[in-house]
Amino acid sequence: MRSSLFAAALGGLISNAFAAPTQTEPFLRQVDNQTWIIGNDVWNMTQGLKYGVKLYYKDRDLVGNAVGHYVSYNGAANDIAWSSATIAKKGTHEGTPFIDVKFTANDGDFHWVIFQGLAGAYQYFVNRNLPTLGEFRTLWRLDNNTFPNGKTDLHDKPLPKLADYLPENKVQDETWRTPDGTGYITKYDFSDFIRTQKYYGVYGDEVGSWYINAGKDYYNGNHLKQELMVHRESATGDAVQLNMVHGTHFQVSAVDVFPVGKMWGPWLWYLNDGSKSDADTRAASEFASWPYPWLDDEAYQSRGTVKGKLLLSDGRPAAGAAVFLGDNHPNKTALDMGSDYYYTTYADASGAFEIPHVRTTAAGYALQAWSAGAALADVTTHILFNDVHVTESGKTTDLGTLNWAVSKRTKLFQVGDFDRTSLGFAHGGDPYFGHAIIASCPENIVFRAATTGGNSTCSASKTSDWCYGQTYKGNYTISFRIPTLPDPAPTSANLIVSLAGYSTGASSVVLANGQPVGNLTSGAVGVDSTSGLLNDPSVYRSATAAGEWRLFEFPVPGALLKQGENEVTFQLTRNTTWRGFIWDSIVLEW
Known part of the structure; x- marks a missing residue:
């Protein structure tokens, strides 16, 4: 009742x-x-x-x-x-x-x-x-x-x-x-x-x-x-x-x-x-x-502005760079930060950027910037600038010109734009989200990289000939030509592997002309929680463009490289259904 x-x-x-x-x-x-x-x-x-x-x-x-x-x-x-x-x-x-x-x-x-x-x-x-x-x-x-x-x-x-x-x-x-x-x-x-x-x-x-x-x-x-x-x-x-x-x-x-x-x-x-x-x-x-x-x-109401300009060490403006304002003296990746407040923008054609309405804080911020492709598609480095102070509401913190060091090495090849995404590769962002799209990528690929200097009788592959992901056991091979060896020949080359995402359950051996120079091993831990190959769920949760970005550099002994035809191979030796790699860019330089 x-x-x-x-x-x-x-x-x-x-x-x-x-x-x-x-x-x-x-x-x-x-x-x-x-x-x-x-x-x-x-x-x-x-x-x-x-x-x-x-x-x-x-x-x-x-x-x-x-x-x-x-x-x-x-x-x-x-x-x-x-x-x-x-x-x-x-x-x-x-x-x-x-x-x-x-x-x-x-x-x-x-x-x-x-x-x-x-x-x-x-x-x-x-x-x-x-x-x-x-x-x-x-x-x-x-x-x-x-x-x-x-x-x-x-x-x-x-x-x-x-x-x-x-x-x-x-x-x-x-x-x-x-x-x-x-x-x-x-x-x-x-x-x-x-x-x-x-x-x-x-x-x-x-x-x-x-x-x-x-x-x-x-x-x-x-x-x-x-x-x-x-x-x-x-x-x-x-x-x-x-x-x-x-x-x-x-x-x-x-x-x-x-x-x-x-x-x-x-x-x-x-x-x-x-x-x-x-x-x-x-x-x-x-x-x-x-x-x-x-x-x-x-x-909430106490806010200022942060602005500046990014200039690459080769003299180019950092046009279109991704700019991130986050934790000061960070011990996490930009994607993993989340305790406080975070700001994103892109630099303009001159490398200039401005971030309005930034909360004031005594702790300060760190500014990071990296390539978002386009004019910076070849830039493999990023910049970190700590101790950005925004302490007074209504004021502008002008960082002036920030000098961004880029690689001085000679590039032997590059596959894909360096932008932390798979865009440009087959199925990369097409669609951006769709379950089991990675199953459309083949077991094996032979990609003919454009030759840097000299002449080649072979036409180069298109970026879209490389698939956005790799999930099946097999070989993804990059074939490239070195027209002439430098004198003296470099003692080593640097193989840069940038992954846009990775879902655990796949492992790969990295080969240069058939000799192992490194590996991408499921579950491997790097210098922080995400620089190794711990799981991000991007691949099996439908993402095709990006997940958690990782960067690896493998030294390649100079003696392994020869004048004429060469190969770098990613040999997938362990796989799991709908798991594997999402590629961003692969660069070899010396």
């Missing part, structure tokens, strides 16, 4: 919240110590201990039988439970009332900034006691009939039908054969590069739910950070809209300790009638407004 009365009372509150258009301002209402209702005159949601359900918008519940909204870390292992909810701030911005609703947990505080008349809300999380972890996310799991389609920068297509997920067709981690056996279904095919996103989400003919992350400094990783974005939940059919603010799906390791006060966000969760053009227009407005002036947080 008591439960019936409570259900009736709760139903009345929900009904009143559903009638929220009579409200002139955003609201927070407490139902009991584990239930709250938040919203405005456009939408409202019932928040329980962990999950936000009964999302009413345009006279319909957008969650239905799905799980709803929640915040979690380490996958689904820890869905955060909220102990209280309060209005942290009530104010106006440009004449529009808003409230900042704070949900509190032991791990930290999750905020909903709700403006009157806004279809959606700004959200952010402030750390208090998150453990050392890899995955941290917020997400919506929404009604599968209302939201049949997924949209990211790279993808815009229907989500797979739940009926097509047949248990007998499951082949690996969230991957199934299609019922007709002609292809695969996997949530990883909707992945994308997270820092390029303008807006993304799920939508149908009547409603769209979008994330617009105008500021991206709270993300872990660099320009090539890839993540899950949207997908179909295979067990229930929920339409999933993921906000992976700290993710690890396509890299070796990103286990970070977060300082107290680390803030993820704010980003905008936005509802509309499913119009992509409207979401695009709204995103343009959000990007122009970031950092948001209405957020009352001194550390």
Whole structure:
């Protein structure tokens, strides 16, 4: 009887919240110590201990039988439970009332900034006691009939039908054969590069739910950070809209300790009638407004600018270089950094760069830059410049001209642009995400490299004659010609092997004219956690362009090289289905 009365009372509150258009301002209402209702005159949601359900918008519940909204870390292992909810701030911005609703947990505080008349809300999380972890996310799991389609920068297509997920067709981690056996279904095919996103989400003919992350400094990783974005939940059919603010799906390791006060966000969760053009227009407005002036947080608002110019030691400007501002005196790769705040840009044609809205910090930053291909496709080195100080809000830190040392050696051959991706090779980024694409790469390749100096009677192979990956036992051989040996002949040459990604289970012997000069061994550990060949899941999780970048240099005795025809071979001696190498570039110089 008591439960019936409570259900009736709760139903009345929900009904009143559903009638929220009579409200002139955003609201927070407490139902009991584990239930709250938040919203405005456009939408409202019932928040329980962990999950936000009964999302009413345009006279319909957008969650239905799905799980709803929640915040979690380490996958689904820890869905955060909220102990209280309060209005942290009530104010106006440009004449529009808003409230900042704070949900509190032991791990930290999750905020909903709700403006009157806004279809959606700004959200952010402030750390208090998150453990050392890899995955941290917020997400919506929404009604599968209302939201049949997924949209990211790279993808815009229907989500797979739940009926097509047949248990007998499951082949690996969230991957199934299609019922007709002609292809695969996997949530990883909707992945994308997270820092390029303008807006993304799920939508149908009547409603769209979008994330617009105008500021991206709270993300872990660099320009090539890839993540899950949207997908179909295979067990229930929920339409999933993921906000992976700290993710690890396509890299070796990103286990970070977060300082107290680390803030993820704010980003905008936005509802509309499913119009992509409207979401695009709204995103343009959000990007122009970031950092948001209405957020009352001194550390968030205290920002400066970093600028400079990159000049190669051979006199060229570092045109188009990838520029990354991250941890000072780093002990992690740029992709693996994630404790604090990170900024990315590209240099212009003159090598100049400018990074606005950089948070001030006493710890300082380190600036890194590397080739992103094009004019720098031959540049195998990178630059690291520590102790970049951004300590005063509104000020510009001008680094002046930074001199970037490049190799002075003579290049014997190069296969592929040096850009930390497989673009240009067969199937590299074509498509960017697709399960088992690596199985299309052949067992053996003989690639004729262009001759540097002299004449050759053999025509050179095209870059696209080399496949983006190698997964089968066999030989990938580079044939090249040395027209004339120098006098004196160099005692050694340097073989540079740049991998755009690697998934464990494949090992290779590196041969120069049939003699071993090195190996690429599964599980090998280098000077840090990712410079060896530890697993990144890129290959078996559908990525074809990149995963975790690795760089290897193998000395080749000069006596092994001869005037005339020579070969370098990568002989795969151990393989595993849908595992192996993603190539970036291979260079031999002396």
